[in-house]
Amino acid sequence: MQPIRVMIVEDDPMVMEINAEFVSKLPGFELAGKAYNGKEAMLLIKELHPDLVLLDYFLPDTNGLSLLQDIRTKNYPMDVILLTANRDPEHIQDIFRAGVVDYIVKPFRFDRFQTALEQYRHTFKKFNENRPLEQADLDAISGIQRHPSEALFEELLPKGLNDRTMQQILQFLEGQAVPLSSEEVAVGTGLARVTVRRYLEYLEKKGDIAIEVQYGSVGRPMNKYRF
Template sequence: MDPIRVLIVEDDPMVMEINAQFVSRFSGFVLAGKAFSGKEAITLINQVNPNLVLLDYFLPDTNGLSLLQTIRNKHYPLDVILLTANRDPNHIQEIFRSGVVDYIVKPFRFDRFQSALEQYRSTLKRFKENRPFEQADLDGLKGAKHKSSVLEEHLPKGLNDRTLQQILQFLKGQAEPLSSEDVAIGTGLARVTVRRYLDYLEKKGEIVMEIQYGSVGRPMNKYRL
């Protein structure tokens, strides 16, 4: 398979370089261009024909949703992953309706970025095989988990399914990432108990841990699905 050509659209030069370095660490991907505005992005799309656009929401001359809709209206044969600090549920819903393969919230961990690119590479490879899809293939493309789900695995000693499901169900209803203390208060469980389950879920890749820095004090770990 030919290298996947990536265009990064990001107005912050420092973030641009970080994302470019991330892309360079993956075999099978090549950085095709850098755009710092929506207008520049459209120009580069026409020039370099990317397979994948890594798109920020906040741009100096437009926003990620408007640019995504322009890309779709022009029928460019490319895919888009949002890399943004935008957490507005209405914007996110419209973005998914406009067609993106993933949405990654800043600040994000490298392993989350890695997972997104690896999943995209696997998906693209599957499409290029040009053979009929089975349900298992489609489930794999959407990241669906069935028999291999963490809830059906043998849990470590001291953990049980009921408490695990209680924590997961609570997290599903949250729009923002939460600390272990927030989860403990919301579920009525002891904080030390919640922390054990969150650590387990994070290691299994069922939830994502984000490190948030305040103006004072130590950084705080927060969790989301």
């Protein structure tokens, strides 16, 4: 999957650089552009076509809600996350009604930022898989937590496999730049090698991951897996 292209709209140069650095730390994302006011933002959005806009509310020539509404009016196909100190409940409600995927209140820590973008990456992937979405997919996208007794999705898995472990392995592979062996995945996830091997074989058969056979100078070929 191509990196998700992110544009940041922020009038404070120091905050801009912090947010840009945060984006650079996350695999699967690339910084497409920076805008310091609303006018510049709309020009860059039209030119760069980012996938995701990280938007401040307080801007020198407009506010985040007006800019968001402008984006929606022009039907630009992109998602927006608000990064702002604005805590006004009326404004926040209007912002969610205008369509944002997340709302992060400043000041925030990197782990909250990381959670937001990783969740967005999983959602972005779901929408680009070109397959019908199941209820479990939609629940994950909307943040709905299933009741522990609801095992309908897991019943679709082979006996002995569970969705939580499968998602753990998928998320780990998604963040890797190079294919990994089952032993490397086991080390990276903290799971047993035998367990990891079963999940990798299942995921490869489903087509969720790809397998590459690598030949060394000696010894037998090694299977390596990539997202």
